[in-house]
Amino acid sequence: MAVQANALKRRSPGVVAERARVDQDAETRVRLVQAATSLFSRDGFSKVTVRDICEQAGANVAAVNYHFGGKTGLYEEILQAAVETMRATTDEAREAGLGRPPDEQLAAYISVFLQRVFESRNSWIHQLMMRELADPTPALDRIAEQVLRPRMDYLSAIVAALLGCPVDDARVKPCVLSVHAQCLAVRENPIAPRLGIERMTQEGVREMADHIARFSIAGIKAMAR
Numbered sequence: 001m002a003v004q005a006n007a008l009k010r011r012s013p014g015v016v017a018e019r020a021r022v023d024q025d026a027e028t029r030v031r032l033v034q035a036a037t038s039l040f041s042r043d044g045f046s047k048v049t050v051r052d053i054c055e056q057a058g059a060n061v062a063a064v065n066y067h068f069g070g071k072t073g074l075y076e077e078i079l080q081a082a083v084e085t086m087r088a089t090t091d092e093a094r095e096a097g098l099g100r101p102p103d104e105q106l107a108a109y110i111s112v113f114l115q116r117v118f119e120s121r122n123s124w125i126h127q128l129m130m131r132e133l134a135d136p137t138p139a140l141d142r143i144a145e146q147v148l149r150p151r152m153d154y155l156s157a158i159v160a161a162l163l164g165c166p167v168d169d170a171r172v173k174p175c176v177l178s179v180h181a182q183c184l185a186v187r188e189n190p191i192a193p194r195l196g197i198e199r200m201t202q203e204g205v206r207e208m209a210d211h212i213a214r215f216s217i218a219g220i221k222a223m224a225r
Contacts, residue, residue, distance in 0.1 A: 029067050031057040036064075036074050041124040044131035045075050079132075079139045082125045086147045089116045090154060102161035106179070107213035109155065113183050114209045118200060126187075152176060162220045175220050182212045 035056035039048045050071050054061045068074040093112040097105030120126050132140055159175045160167040186200060186208055193199075200208070 025067075028057070028059050028063055032059055032063060032067060032074065033078060037078050037124050037128075040075060040078060041127040041131065044135045045071075045137050046135055075137070076139060079128070079142065082128055083143060083146050085125055086143075087150070089113060090147070090151045092116075094154060097158075102158050103213075103217050105158050106155075106162070106217060107209075109158070110179070110183060110213045110216070111206070111209040114186060114205050114212075117183070117187055118202070118205045152180070155179060159220060162217065163224045165224075171223055175216075175223065178219070179212070179216045182216065 032053060036048070036053045039052055039056065048071070050064045051061055053059075053071070053074070054063055057063070064071060064074055068077060089112060093109040096108035096112055100108065129143070132143065155176045156167045156172050159172050159179070160169065163169065163171055163175070165171065186205075188199065198204075
């Protein structure tokens with residue numbers, strides 16, 4: 001034990017210094033991500049500069065390049081975190097409908113999706129996605145492939161089952177888009193209060209999810225006839 005203690009003492013200055021550097025790097029990285037998330041969500045990728053990010057993070061202007069290889073690398077890391085969260089919504093909806101008939105699967109999907117929309121209505125992810133749609137970057141392809149396509153594929157399978165047809169039937173895609181559009185329509189926006197649409201409550205979310213499900217299922221079944 002004494003030998004080990006002496007050995008630690010001899011190397012401790014270097015070990016302590018290296019540990020301090022690693023901790024400082026980790027803290028700087030976190031601050032950069034936090035600052036960039038706020039700025040990208042508010043202003044969009046193209047309008048934010050590396051200097052803006054470093055100033056808000058209290059970091060050296062070279063820090064973004066050191067940690068992420070540049071602004072694009074930092075943006076992609078933040079976007080991937082958003083993608084993982086959005087993919088979790090589809091996964092949760094899938095699990096909620098597992099082993100249930102198609103009409104219940106659709107109702108479960110709508111309920112989960114609207115609840116997530118309600119919970120994240122003022123989140124950085126929602127704001128970031130709005131910026132990405134308004135001023136697309138190459139990262140939009142990732143969102144389409146990793147989030148939207150799997151979600152549409154899942155809904156297409158449910159709708160096809162309700163229609164009693166293959167997923168490539170011409171009626172499937174319009175029905176899927178109709179369901180999805182209704183879900184998106186309840187998101188908060190500046191127009192809603194001007195049209196007398198009240199801010200959604202938790203109870204209102206449940207009622208709207210039930211309405212969209214019943215309305216959609218009835219419409220899809222009518223098309224099947």
